[in-house]
Amino acid sequence: GQNIDQPTEMTATEGAIVQINCTYQTSGFNGLFWYQQHAGEAPTFLSYNVLDGLEEKGRFSSFLSRSKGYSYLLLKELQMKDSASYLCAVRDQDSNYQLIWGAGTKLIIKP
């Protein structure tokens, strides 16, 4: 079956670093995505990994290990505006390349 797990909620301090983990089980893995969703707003694209390794984009980095079915999103130099939900999604070629979504991790940034 298909399954995506990520922590429900995390808390971090402004200026610090936080790592949000995502584990997945799919039959036809074809890429992993991270989206950011502020409360009451639409999700916005953050990153895409299809090969193993780290993709860096400014303060945000995303890592993928296909053999372990594991990804993480790393946020550095946290700012208050980073308080949001972070959604992990996997594209599954056995589901017509649709995205399978995790429930999201609510990140709370404290001063």
Add this chain to the structure above:
Amino acid sequence: SAVISQKPSRDICQRGTSLTIQCQVDSQVTMMFWYRQQPGQSLTLIATANQGSEATYESGFVIDKFPISRPNLTFSTLTVSNMSPEDSSIYLCSVERLPANTGELFFGEGSRLTVL
């Protein structure tokens, strides 16, 4: 990027009524997707709206409950029929960033429905 306008942004509806949500995109797109996001839960794909053909529904969603129209390449509607409190949710329209099949989606701001 694509600009997606959805309306209504929110509504309070009575049980048994139906509501149509509109989605307008500022560019022509082949496929438009309708998602549901219930409080604290993940995004769930309802259906894919294709221009010129019937929508493709995901398991657990049927056309009688969620009829979809796609009259052209920039517009789609989703109707939530015979609503019950369980239909209270955020409904999101999305399109894929071109070139197609990259998986990166743009979303409308969502329509928050509360059914009493």
